[in-house]
Ligand SMILES: [Fe+2]
């Protein structure tokens with residue numbers, strides 16, 4: 001059996017949410033998608049999640065969410081990280097006392113897909129343990145009870161391209177796919193690694209086109225010029241970029257058959 005998964009990187013603020021909702025019907029139909037994943041860390045005005053936002057995106061066609069360090073920054077959304085009614089993960093290799101879980105099992109047809117969220121250690125604001133060893137621990141747990149090879153999708157939320165490429169190659173042949181998030185800029189290196197793992201260093205964001213990684217450009221420039229922590233502003237309307245990846249898996253082998261990079265521009 002084949003299975004096609006659409007994955008989207010960091011969805012930034014209202015314009016990102018609206019752009020994803022606008023683009024999804026056509027993309028799901030074009031790729032005959034069985035599952036849609038999106039990174040939720042920047043959904044609520046750039047920081048974290050809220051119940052209404054998650055419900056809205058579920059209604060728009062997102063099945064499950066990965067995230068990253070910003071997901072804990074909105075108090076109203078923390079309850080969702082432990083709510084079994086929603087499919088949301090946060091990086092597995094951070095403080096275990098923080099809310100949420102690091103991986104989830106999703107049912108797609110008669111098959112199960114595990115979605116694992118990891119965070120990088122290099123140039124990140126939040127301390128994380130080794131994502132390499134965290135993958136090994138998750139893989140050991142999944143294979144301990146499985147009758148067949150687990151199908152595992154990894155969102156690697158990280159800054160450094162070298163760390164992402166190293167992890168992709170470390171899990172080649174075990175994970176079905178590893179894709180990067182966090183930098184918000186898509187990389188042109190999508191490929192299937194030698195042992196069948198789909199890989200892209202960063203799938204890119206869903207957010208304002210005329211921006212600095214989704215944030216209003218003058219507020220971002222001011223932070224660099226003045227070396228301050230001045231608040232970011234978000235652009236609410238205009239053109240938005242929708243970046244993602246369509247991954248077609250062979251569910252019997254847990255390997256990737258085909259990849260397509262997604263980039264749409266929509267007017268919000
Ligand atoms: Fe982000």
Ligand SMILES: [Fe+2]
Nearest residue numbers: 041068069182
């Ligand atoms: Fe991030």
